[in-house]
Amino acid sequence: MSTTASGDAARDSPSAPIEVRLAAAGLPPLPRLAWLEIDQDALAANLREVARLGGPDVEVAAVVKADGYGHGLEVAARTFVAAGAARLCVATLDEGLQLRGIGVDAPIIVLFPVPPESTPVAAAARLELVVGDEAGATEALRAWTGAMRDPGPARERASMLLLHLEIETGLSRGGVRPERAAVSARRIAETPGVRLVGVWSHLASPEDEQASAEQRRRLEAATSDLRLAGHPVPPRHLLGSGGLFAGSSPVLEMVRPGLALYGHLPAGLPITASTAASGRRLIPAMTLKARPVRVHEISAGEGVGYGGTWRADRPSRIATLPVGYGDGWVRGYAGRSSALVRGRRVPLVGTVAMDAVMADVTDVPGVGLTDEFVLLGRQQGEWIEASELARLRTTIVWEVLAGMAYRLPRVYHASALVTGMRTLRGEASASWVHPEGGEGPRTDRPLGDAPAAATRREAGAREPA
Numbered sequence: 401m402s403t404t405a406s407g408d409a410a411r412d413s414p415s416a417p418i419e420v421r422l423a424a425a426g427l428p429p430l431p432r433l434a435w436l437e438i439d440q441d442a443l444a445a446n447l448r449e450v451a452r453l454g455g456p457d458v459e460v461a462a463v464v465k466a467d468g469y470g471h472g473l474e475v476a477a478r479t480f481v482a483a484g485a486a487r488l489c490v491a492t493l494d495e496g497l498q499l500r501g502i503g504v505d506a507p508i509i510v511l512f513p514v515p516p517e518s519t520p521v522a523a524a525a526r527l528e529l530v531v532g533d534e535a536g537a538t539e540a541l542r543a544w545t546g547a548m549r550d551p552g553p554a555r556e557r558a559s560m561l562l563l564h565l566e567i568e569t570g571l572s573r574g575g576v577r578p579e580r581a582a583v584s585a586r587r588i589a590e591t592p593g594v595r596l597v598g599v600w601s602h603l604a605s606p607e608d609e610q611a612s613a614e615q616r617r618r619l620e621a622a623t624s625d626l627r628l629a630g631h632p633v634p635p636r637h638l639l640g641s642g643g644l645f646a647g648s649s650p651v652l653e654m655v656r657p658g659l660a661l662y663g664h665l666p667a668g669l670p671i672t673a674s675t676a677a678s679g680r681r682l683i684p685a686m687t688l689k690a691r692p693v694r695v696h697e698i699s700a701g702e703g704v705g706y707g708g709t710w711r712a713d714r715p716s717r718i719a720t721l722p723v724g725y726g727d728g729w730v731r732g733y734a735g736r737s738s739a740l741v742r743g744r745r746v747p748l749v750g751t752v753a754m755d756a757v758m759a760d761v762t763d764v765p766g767v768g769l770t771d772e773f774v775l776l777g778r779q780q781g782e783w784i785e786a787s788e789l790a791r792l793r794t795t796i797v798w799e800v801l802a803g804m805a806y807r808l809p810r811v812y813h814a815s816a817l818v819t820g821m822r823t824l825r826g827e828a829s830a831s832w833v834h835p836e837g838g839e840g841p842r843t844d845r846p847l848g849d850a851p852a853a854a855t856r857r858e859a860g861a862r863e864p865a
């Protein structure tokens with residue numbers, strides 16, 4: 401479990417065979433027998449839970465970088481905005497442009513500096529940029545000023561460059577020193593067509609109350625300098641999931657949660673009584689499933705997988721699951737991970753290959769090609785949590801989720817109903833997903849709502865498998 405607080409809200413994913421569920425939604429079969437299922441209801445519920453925790457006047461800037469922490473950038477963004485997120489955060493310029501390309505209209509912050517020469521392009525797409533470094537900011541403002549002088553297309557499309565001033569408060573990753581904040585704010589104020597719309601920082605150790613208080617103090621020092629220098633102080637933001645659920649820092653005007661929106665909390669976070677209940681209501685949104693491509697009998701003494709590192713000590717039945725390190729199921733799991741089938745845990749044996757891993761199903765009679773295995777998530781009350789996988793490979797839950805490869809198909813559902821899918825060939829919505837919200841699954845705003853889906857098709861996007 402990620403923390404002592406979350407977990408109660410885990411739930412079984414739908415149990416009908418995947419091809420039946422896809423066909424019922426008017427969708428084609430999967431191109432391969434390993435896939436992620438993403439629960440859109442869970443994403444929306446988590447957003448609402450986090451918004452409640454933040455409070456009524458606090459903006460939620462939902463973090464959807466790294467392909468929505470592996471859940472799918474577009475669906476995560478649409479779902480969070482529909483559930484009430486005021487704003488989105490991405491890490492890179494092209495993530496922001498991708499969202500604009502599919503018609504996402506919400507304000508978007510690009511959390512890391514973009515190449516300075518791309519500043520006009522970002523502004524034209526109404527992406528809000530960060531000032532994370534004085535020298536970089538000088539370059540960015542120069543590129544912006546140049547574009548404003550040049551009567552080319554960038555100027556025609558962008559009338560304003562919106563900036564969030566990052567303050568270095570202790571993470572040593574980005575931001576201007578607190579004592580230089582007023583200088584940066586003056587430069588911004590003096591540059592035509594540029595507006596400061598946020599002041600922010602990022603906690604290094606949200607689990608450490610003292611360290612976080614010191615970071616907060618530095619952010620406050622920077623904002624009071626801005627005030628003293630006569631600059632209006634724009635909305636301030638400091639907290640991600642850890643800071644918000646630790647409950648010891650004021651939330652300020654905006655929060656930037658990521659992990660909690662996907663249903664998880666950081667491990668080892670001290671949680672207050674008031675945030676614990678909220679944490680328990682978070683619902684993990686991702687399940688990794690696979691169906692065997694072969695179930696095969698081997699004799700005692702036979703090896704399994706590259707290098708024959710695992711040998712059967714009895715006659716065994718081995719199911720080959722078509723998921724491997726090319727999908728984010730890393731080699732480090734070898735010899736220590738399991739899968740669920742028919743509600744029971746079975747060991748994964750041998751090394752992990754790029755495209756396959758083997759399960760020892762000897763103790764679960766009758767397992768065959770139609771059985772769905774769960775490698776992450778819940779099945780009939782048994783549960784493999786992201787935090788368990790994180791521990792197995794001595795990493796953090798963020799990396800487990802964000803490490804799920806793009807090539808794994810994503811099947812989106814709301815309750816038990818499939819709302820859409822994404823494969824390497826494109827995205828498609830369930831046939832019952834209607835633009836005006838008529839008949840259809842219980843979802844706030846389904847995957848690729850029809851106008852966006854139609855736009856993609858008109859633009860020549862490929863259909864999924």
Ligand SMILES: Cc1ncc(COP(=O)(O)O)c(C=O)c1O
Pocket residue numbers: 463511602639640641642656657658659660
């Ligand atoms: C600047 C920034 N803000 C917010 C977040 C979201 O953090 P979390 O996923 O812990 O909520 C991240 C995530 O890495 C980040 O880099």
